[in-house]
Each structure stands twice: as C-alpha cells, then as structure tokens.
Amino acid sequence: MALLLALAITGITLASMYYFMPSSGYWLPPFISEYGAAYDKHFMLTLVITGVIFFLAQIALAYTVFRYRGQGGKAQYILGNPKLEIVWTVAAGVIFVSLVFAGQNIWVRAHIEAAPADAIKIEMWGQQFVWYARYSGPDGQFGRTVPELMKESIGNPLGIDPEDPAGKDDLVMPVMAVPVNKPVEVILRSKDVIHNFSVRELRIKQDAVPGLENRLHFTASQIGNYEIPCMEICGLGHYQMRSFLQVKSEADYNQWLIDSAIQ
Ligand SMILES: [Cu+2]
Incomplete structure (x- = not known):
C-alpha cells in the first residue's frame, strides 16, 4: 500500500508539472505588448523556483511514505521543530518578497510611469456583466458622467451628461478597438463592483474599482x-x-471610429 501511495504521489507530481512546461501546449499565447518579454522572463523565473521546491517537497513526501511505511510499530507524537519552522518560513518569505521586488519594474512601467503624450485615451467601464469602452471623440475630451443618468434603456449606460458639450461626441462601444503600434492609455472604471481588465496577449491585468480611475498603458x-x-x-x-480587444491597422481603426460614430 505504501509503495502504491508513494508511486501515486510521484505520478501526480510529474503529471502536474508537465502542464506547466511550455512544450505542453497549455502555455500563454505569444505576447503582443512591450511588457511581454520581461513579463515572460519573470513568470518563468517564478515558475522554476516554485517548481523546484514543489518537486523536492513532493518527492520527499513520497520517499517518507515509502521509507517509514507501517512496520507494526506505534507512531510517536512530537511537538514540532521550531528551528526548522523558522528556517522554512523565513526562506519562503525571502523568496516571495524578492520575486515581488524583481517584478516591480514591469508593474511600474505599465501603471505608474505616465503614458506617452500622444497615447490614445480609452475609458474601459466594467458593469455586471458587460464592458463598455468609451472614446472621447474628435474633441479629445470625455464628457462628465453622472450616476443618476446611467440608463441602458435610453442608450446612456455610462450616464454621460447631455448638458456637457465635451460628451456630445463621446463614443461608447462594447469592444475596444486600437490601432497597431500606437500607444494607448486605458482608464479603468467600474459602475458597481470590482471587475478586472485582463488581456493575456498584452500581459496586463488590472482591477476596475468603483470610485477609482485606474490607469495603464x-x-x-x-x-x-x-x-x-x-x-x-x-x-x-x-x-x-x-469583451474583445481589436487591434487594427491605422486606416481600419480610423474607419471603425467613423462607422461606429455614424451608427
Ligand atoms: Cu466582472
């Protein structure tokens, strides 16, 4: 029985590791943003470190199960080993904090550093259970939004104030179209609860929080x-x-803006 259990633990360990191998076919899709290379490198580093620890811990478990299998003796109760517990807790802490610090620069580039001045600004609104992308229109200004005016039934889900001239040409779409090779700044907003904007190919993931305007580019x-x-x-x-991020050629993007505004 102990041998079977040890073999099962080893088998499950190897099978679960297989799915994390890039060659397994279950890997992230190729990246399409400037953060991709650094992100994937950091992702791989994290995976290798945690993978080695996972493998060693599971194999140690399988070995222990087999080596100390029942021999008719009575199990002993021990109180634990504070020294060992301190060592592995501190080691785990050091590894995780170091990984977080090492990954900070990617986060800072996408979220803290200002977007390029010529970046196209798009608001992405989360709502249970749809996304709305808002474009500022030819004037480059978003109109004021008022919660009391939010009404989907009259085509104003974001509550754009009709009194504000800046909002007249605002365009609200169910998908987010962007031109290829042009910087885009996304301003994340939410109407109700916390949602999360995530595009695997951009290697970007950020919460949309009611009352906040979370930015990324x-x-x-x-x-x-x-x-x-x-x-x-x-x-x-x-x-x-x-929703979908539609990356278009510049001509197609401009045409899409015109077609969408006419509708
Ligand atoms: Cu959601």
Whole structure:
C-alpha cells in the first residue's frame, strides 16, 4: 500500500508539472505588448523556483511514505521543530518578497510611469456583466458622467451628461478597438463592483474599482482579435462577462471610429 501511495504521489507530481512546461501546449499565447518579454522572463523565473521546491517537497513526501511505511510499530507524537519552522518560513518569505521586488519594474512601467503624450485615451467601464469602452471623440475630451443618468434603456449606460458639450461626441462601444503600434492609455472604471481588465496577449491585468480611475498603458504590436475576460469574480453572470480587444491597422481603426460614430 505504501509503495502504491508513494508511486501515486510521484505520478501526480510529474503529471502536474508537465502542464506547466511550455512544450505542453497549455502555455500563454505569444505576447503582443512591450511588457511581454520581461513579463515572460519573470513568470518563468517564478515558475522554476516554485517548481523546484514543489518537486523536492513532493518527492520527499513520497520517499517518507515509502521509507517509514507501517512496520507494526506505534507512531510517536512530537511537538514540532521550531528551528526548522523558522528556517522554512523565513526562506519562503525571502523568496516571495524578492520575486515581488524583481517584478516591480514591469508593474511600474505599465501603471505608474505616465503614458506617452500622444497615447490614445480609452475609458474601459466594467458593469455586471458587460464592458463598455468609451472614446472621447474628435474633441479629445470625455464628457462628465453622472450616476443618476446611467440608463441602458435610453442608450446612456455610462450616464454621460447631455448638458456637457465635451460628451456630445463621446463614443461608447462594447469592444475596444486600437490601432497597431500606437500607444494607448486605458482608464479603468467600474459602475458597481470590482471587475478586472485582463488581456493575456498584452500581459496586463488590472482591477476596475468603483470610485477609482485606474490607469495603464500599452502598445499592441500585432493586428488581431484578443479576448478581454473579466478576471474578478463579480457576481452570478461573471462567467459571461467579456469583451474583445481589436487591434487594427491605422486606416481600419480610423474607419471603425467613423462607422461606429455614424451608427
Ligand atoms: Cu466582472
């Protein structure tokens, strides 16, 4: 029995490690933003460190199960080993804090550093259970939004104030289209609960929090259609909350803006 259990632990360990190998086919899709290379490097570093520890710990468990299998003796109760516990707690703390610090520069580049001055500003609003992308229109200004005016039934889900001239040309769309190779600044907002804007190919993931305007910026380098799932459990319909990032050529993007404004 002990041999079977030890073999099962080893088998499950190796099988779960297989799915994390880039060659398994379950890896992240290729990246399309300036953060991709650094992000993937950091991701791999984290995975190797945690993977080695995971492997060693599980193999030690399998070995212990087999080596000290039942021999008819009576199990002894021990109180623990404070020295060992301090050592592995501190070691785990040092590893995790170091990894967080090592990854900070990617976070700072996308979120803290200011977006390039010529970046296209797009507001992305989360709502149970849809996304709305708002474009400022030709005037480059977003109109004021008023919670009392938010009404989907009259086509004003974001409550854009009709009294504010800056809002007249604002465009609200269910998808986010951007031109390829142009910097884009996203301003994340939420109407109700916390949602999460995430595009795997951009290697970006950020909460949209009611009352806050969370900013991030990126430049997409590959034309295509990329899923924007909500990555924060936000209620019953969370599973169906998604939009798409459509990366277009500049001409197609401009045409899309015109076509969308006419509708
Ligand atoms: Cu959501």
